[in-house]
């Protein structure tokens with residue numbers, strides 16, 4: 310299902326800031342190496358994330374699902390000096406594509422790559438985060454949300470991509486849509502947060518931890 314009218318989607322994207330050169334290079338490198346690159350979050354979600362980091366003043370970020378680094382670079386662009394972004398990816402090949410970009414200045418000192426299963430990595434991380442971006446395997450979204458709640462600071466943001474799953478959350482004919490809907494319900498009923506679900510691209514929810 311088309312979430313947003315195609316022309317409106319194109320129009321709103323064309324009136325959103327262009328990606329920085331490093332992102333254009335990263336998209337090109339991903340496209341040359343991989344058959345499909347439709348997993349990367351794209352201009353509007355990328356810009357939303359960058360703005361949320363910048364507006365919230367987040368200094369410590371956790372990303373669940375790096376792919377080739379699009380959203381990690383966008384968020385790291387708004388991180389202040391001394392800020393840190395930990396990003397988890399289980400696919401070694403994707404990490405090899407993102408690594409040379411993450412090793413450039415100023416990302417080298419800001420982005421920390423963790424290779425492995427995010428469900429195991431998240432509980433092993435020390436400390437808490439100002440912003441957590443969930444974008445890995447959809448069947449585990451309810452688990453990721455619960456893990457993120459344990460790691461988010463009061464006033465911090467949990468941002469979740471693909472919360473509409475092409476509109477499939479309406480009929481829930483597949484496991485991914487079922488799991489995403491289950492998480493959407495958990496968030497709706499969570500009295501410890503405020504949330505905003507946006508029909509941006511494939512759906513993005515912004516959750517603010519109240520305490």
Ligand SMILES: C[S@@+](CC[C@H](N)C(=O)[O-])C[C@H]1O[C@@H](n2cnc3c(N)ncnc32)[C@H](O)[C@@H]1O
Pocket residue numbers: 348349350351373374375376377378379380381397398399400403425426427428444445446
């Ligand atoms: C939608 S992509 C992430 C897109 C990325 N945030 C971007 O903007 O380019 C989801 C990624 O999560 C990874 N992934 C899936 N399950 C995972 C898990 N359990 N632990 C770590 N990474 C996982 C996939 O390999 C894939 O690269």
